[in-house]
Amino acid sequence: MAMKKKLLIILIMLTMMFVGCINIKEGNSQDQEQEDIPQEQQLLLNGISLTKDIIRSVYRGEKNYTYEVLLYALAVNDDENNLYKGYFPFDEDKGFIFPLDKSKEVLIQVFGEKKYSFEDVFDYDEESDIYYKNLDFGWNTPYIAENVTADISDDKLKLYTKFELINLWYDVGGDPVPTAIAECEITYCINKNNDKIYLQFEDIEIISKMEASPEDENETNNEIEEISSFIPRDWEILKQGDKLAIAEGDLNKDGIIDKAFVVTEKAKNNSSDYAAQRNLIIVFGNSNGSYDLSITAKNAILLSNEGGTFGDPFDGIAIDRGSVLLKFMGGSSRWSRCFRFRYQDSGWYLIGFTESSYESVGDSMEVLQEDYNLITGDYIGDKLNNGEIMTVENNIGKKQLLNLNDFIADEYSIK
Numbered sequence: 001m002a003m004k005k006k007l008l009i010i011l012i013m014l015t016m017m018f019v020g021c022i023n024i025k026e027g028n029s030q031d032q033e034q035e036d037i038p039q040e041q042q043l044l045l046n047g048i049s050l051t052k053d054i055i056r057s058v059y060r061g062e063k064n065y066t067y068e069v070l071l072y073a074l075a076v077n078d079d080e081n082n083l084y085k086g087y088f089p090f091d092e093d094k095g096f097i098f099p100l101d102k103s104k105e106v107l108i109q110v111f112g113e114k115k116y117s118f119e120d121v122f123d124y125d126e127e128s129d130i131y132y133k134n135l136d137f138g139w140n141t142p143y144i145a146e147n148v149t150a151d152i153s154d155d156k157l158k159l160y161t162k163f164e165l166i167n168l169w170y171d172v173g174g175d176p177v178p179t180a181i182a183e184c185e186i187t188y189c190i191n192k193n194n195d196k197i198y199l200q201f202e203d204i205e206i207i208s209k210m211e212a213s214p215e216d217e218n219e220t221n222n223e224i225e226e227i228s229s230f231i232p233r234d235w236e237i238l239k240q241g242d243k244l245a246i247a248e249g250d251l252n253k254d255g256i257i258d259k260a261f262v263v264t265e266k267a268k269n270n271s272s273d274y275a276a277q278r279n280l281i282i283v284f285g286n287s288n289g290s291y292d293l294s295i296t297a298k299n300a301i302l303l304s305n306e307g308g309t310f311g312d313p314f315d316g317i318a319i320d321r322g323s324v325l326l327k328f329m330g331g332s333s334r335w336s337r338c339f340r341f342r343y344q345d346s347g348w349y350l351i352g353f354t355e356s357s358y359e360s361v362g363d364s365m366e367v368l369q370e371d372y373n374l375i376t377g378d379y380i381g382d383k384l385n386n387g388e389i390m391t392v393e394n395n396i397g398k399k400q401l402l403n404l405n406d407f408i409a410d411e412y413s414i415k
Contacts, residue, residue, distance in 0.1 A: 043159065043190070043197065044150040050199055051161040051186050055145040094132035098122060103131070146180070152190070159188040159199060162207070183207040230281055230293060231263050238262040238278060238301075240316060249319030251294075251343050256285040258294075260324045262301055262317055275303040280317075280404075282324065282348070295348055299408040300339075302328050306410055323351065328409070334358040339412075341404055348404035351375050353414055361389060372414055374401060 075088045075096045084106060089097045122131035145163040152159050165182045185205050191198040223246060224237060231237065238245040238261075245262035252258065260283075265276040278301040283291040307313030307330030315327040315336065322342065329336040340352030356369035366389060370381035377398045383390050 039197075040152060043199075044152065047150040047159045047161050047188060047199055048148045050188075051148055051150075051163060052145050054186065054201070055143050055163075055165065091132065094123075094125070094130075096133055098131045098133070100131065145184075157190055158202075159190055161186045161188075226289075227259060227261060227281075227283060227291060230283055230291070232279075234266050235263045235279075236266055238264045238314065240314060245314070245317050247317045247319040247324065249322070251282065251319065251322060251324065252284055253322065254284075256287060258282070258284045258319075259291065260317060260319060262314070275305040278303060278314075280324075280326070294343070295404060297348075297404050297407065299410075300326060300404060302409050307331070324348075326409070331357075339407075339409070341407075349401040350404065350407060351401060353412075359384060361387060372396070374399065 075084060075098075087106070088099075088103075091097055122133050124131055144166045146166050148161055148163040150159060150161045162183065162185045164180045165184045166180055183206070185207055187202045187205070188199040189202050191200055223244065224231075227246075247260045248257050250256065250258060251260070261281055262278055263281060264278045277298075280295075280297040280300040282294040282297075284294050285291055302313045304312040304314075307328070311330070313328040313330035315329040316325075317327070318325040320340075324341045326339045326341070327336070328338075335355065335357045338352075338354040339350060340354075341348050342351045351374050352372065353374060354369065354371045356367050359366055359368050361384065368382040368384065368389065370379070372379050375398070377395045379392075379394045379396050381392050383392050
């Protein structure tokens with residue numbers, strides 16, 4: 001369910017935002033026949049490259065989901081067939097540099113006629129009048145496309161790229177662990193206009209779901225066995241797609257791996273109105289490989305019927321910098337929420353909260369995000385002002401931290 005929800009969001013965003021333009025000049029009538037074969041081969045290579053760019057560009061870690069982030073993804077893609085490899089200069093101190101005129105030209109070519117504001121994402125150097133970015137977007141990109149193949153229809157009107165959709169998650173050491181989750185296909189229309197051939201994004205389709213290997217199944221069984229004593233009878237580990245809702249990391253600063261996981265009641269009836277109870281369980285690891293229960297929170301996880309239009313709102317559990325992150329997403333306006341809990345003073349407390357929603361800005365949909373540091377009271381958020389997105393920084397004042405035992409996910413409001 002969760003994988004389908006994410007891919008649905010990808011499809012919506014791509015349908016609204018992506019138009020790929022491949023800058024291939026047609027030959028004159030005299031040379032046309034000789035150039036057909038290499039031109040078609042180049043079109044296939046460009047289709048493969050564009051598919052990789054699109055999947056890499058579905059990025060949700062940046063505070064603003066903007067076309068500039070997609071442009072950056074084009075710049076950093078080191079695939080040898082990437083149209084824009086080497087197109088933007090790279091500076092060791094500043095990272096990739098985006099000349100204003102050239103960058104806007106590329107944005108219009110690849111993503112269509114939109115309103116672009118580089119200030120939202122890029123840094124600006126007034127002295128040299130350049131925009132630049134020196135961040136590794138790849139670290140936070142959740143998806144990549146591997147084993148991409150391309151084919152052109154017999155009538156030369158469609159180009160198809162098939163690929164394995166790879167989900168990147170990170171182990172305790174921070175190293176990426178790629179996991180194949182589905183075989184997909186992206187369809188492009190092949191359009192001709194004057195001296196150019198355009199690849200225009202049309203559709204993304206899941207061909208089949210990837211089956212877990214025996215090794216993966218054994219690893220999953222072992223992972224469950226380690227914490228099985230904490231799972232109530234007639235309950236089970238919640239699954240997000242094919243991935244168990246289990247996170248690992250050091251939560252109490254003793255150098256030993258701890259675990260946080262979500263359990264859910266097994267189905268009691270077939271009623272569509274029924275939503276199984278869900279609990280968050282956190283256990284501390286011991287040096288002998290055993291675990292001790294730290295907390296069971298019975299109201300920390302939204303239920304499957306509390307996500308609105310997009311169904312089940314559960315979007316993942318993670319351990320980051322010694323804190324447990326609970327992520328949810330849903331609603332007709334495509335909202336998302338992330339709660340950060342940390343173990344301190346012999347208890348679990350909510351120390352950070354981030355929420356975002358998609359808003360219509362001009363001709364595009366943008367993400368407006370608000371982030372609260374509940375320890376310091378610091379706030380940074382996006383506000384719409386006369387059709388423009390402005391970043392506002394403030395301090396809302398320190399408040400008493402909320403204990404996880406008193407936290408109710410469906411009722412929480414920072415206001």
